[in-house]
Amino acid sequence: MTTAILSGLFVGILFGFALQRGRFCMNSAIRDSILLQDFVLLKAVGAAVLVQMLGFALMSLLGWIKISPTPLFWGANLVGSFIFGIGMVLAGGCASGVTYRVGEGMTSALSALIGLTISATLTAMGFLAPIKDVLQKSTKIMVGEANPTLANILGLPYAVVAITIAVILGGVWIFMAMKNKDDSEKKSNLPLSTKIFKKGWGWLATGVVIGLIGMLAFVTSTWAGRSYPLAITSGWVTIAKMILPNVEAKMGWDAYLVIGIIVGAFLAAIIAGEFKIRWPGWGLLVQTFVGGLLMGFGAVTSGGCNVTHILSGLPQLGIGSLLATISIVLGAWVTAYFIFVRRNA
Amino acid sequence: MSEIIKPTKTLDVCGKICPYPDMDTMTTLKKMKKGEVLEVLLDYPLSVERIPRNLKKQGHKLISVEQISGPNHRMLIEAFGLK
Numbered sequence: 001m002t003t004a005i006l007s008g009l010f011v012g013i014l015f016g017f018a019l020q021r022g023r024f025c026m027n028s029a030i031r032d033s034i035l036l037q038d039f040v041l042l043k044a045v046g047a048a049v050l051v052q053m054l055g056f057a058l059m060s061l062l063g064w065i066k067i068s069p070t071p072l073f074w075g076a077n078l079v080g081s082f083i084f085g086i087g088m089v090l091a092g093g094c095a096s097g098v099t100y101r102v103g104e105g106m107t108s109a110l111s112a113l114i115g116l117t118i119s120a121t122l123t124a125m126g127f128l129a130p131i132k133d134v135l136q137k138s139t140k141i142m143v144g145e146a147n148p149t150l151a152n153i154l155g156l157p158y159a160v161v162a163i164t165i166a167v168i169l170g171g172v173w174i175f176m177a178m179k180n181k182d183d184s185e186k187k188s189n190l191p192l193s194t195k196i197f198k199k200g201w202g203w204l205a206t207g208v209v210i211g212l213i214g215m216l217a218f219v220t221s222t223w224a225g226r227s228y229p230l231a232i233t234s235g236w237v238t239i240a241k242m243i244l245p246n247v248e249a250k251m252g253w254d255a256y257l258v259i260g261i262i263v264g265a266f267l268a269a270i271i272a273g274e275f276k277i278r279w280p281g282w283g284l285l286v287q288t289f290v291g292g293l294l295m296g297f298g299a300v301t302s303g304g305c306n307v308t309h310i311l312s313g314l315p316q317l318g319i320g321s322l323l324a325t326i327s328i329v330l331g332a333w334v335t336a337y338f339i340f341v342r343r344n345a
Numbered sequence: 346m347s348e349i350i351k352p353t354k355t356l357d358v359c360g361k362i363c364p365y366p367d368m369d370t371m372t373t374l375k376k377m378k379k380g381e382v383l384e385v386l387l388d389y390p391l392s393v394e395r396i397p398r399n400l401k402k403q404g405h406k407l408i409s410v411e412q413i414s415g416p417n418h419r420m421l422i423e424a425f426g427l428k
Contacts, residue, residue, distance in 0.1 A: 092362035
């Protein structure tokens, strides 16, 4: 139990710190690619996924972790994650984004987070649960006793496939980057402490650091008996259950993680002088709350939010996470198109 | 260069969430004439970094980014004049 408290909180604080410094938000990453043709954060996400793919493969070979891919229930993955994608654009942040921005003092993020927690809990155990159950049970596919991954549907060991994919994708990426040199980041002569604590991090540093934190998360949560890397929604559902009367619940690694994220982001924001209680106006507050509601339902239906599926699921090669990722991206793009691109056309 | 630049228009996006600071800035700039200066007041760290790197694509020119206090920034942008 102490392991869960300490390691969950510790990893959460590191994660929150890195999220705030790197402005790492998958909603921005996905949405900006279509809205602003800005790919900086998307590159950070890509780097984090590749680092973890390589890292998880090595750690599984060493026996430190056991790969635990998300289940494949294609109907629930497609529908849930599409709704999640819509929700995150309305909420102005993904599950990890709204969590860390609470630590920056953003009231809009807090309202999104409350919406997410309410509907996630209602979908996990409340009146929305039957919808999720039907979608999940009717479309569940397994490979033998295991959840399908790119490795086990080919009949190959996980580590082999993961290392191959990571090396090929990483190699192609580095090759492309060498060809288009303008990709490189500006060099600056600021002292290291200023770069870490005062300035926003570059995408590569952000991606690699978050990838390493994901690896640390997998190992420490395995010690705590959980065996999954970073995740957000499940932690908030646990906290909601703790608050609710007559519901049995126990704080676990993931619940300490989300609390840690807020603490870490708060510390990072304070040190950088970026903490401020921000008021977006009632209209946006309602919009982010509704966005949060959609995200909570979508995440629990699909078996996870953007962190579970993209950040932690893709490196484990889960087919369910792959479907969910595609669906989150499509949901976000469609919504961004309708509310931002068309409005401004 | 050293003369005080007087903004033609001021846009206050403090408290706004992602991506409104960026979108509002871009749409306002779109409607401005060439050479007019937009002053943007913002407090969203991501946008303080993201707006400058996306201005160029539209041809707008960043004149200055000034930190007022903490996360509060003041940005001056010269419109390219898309209209």
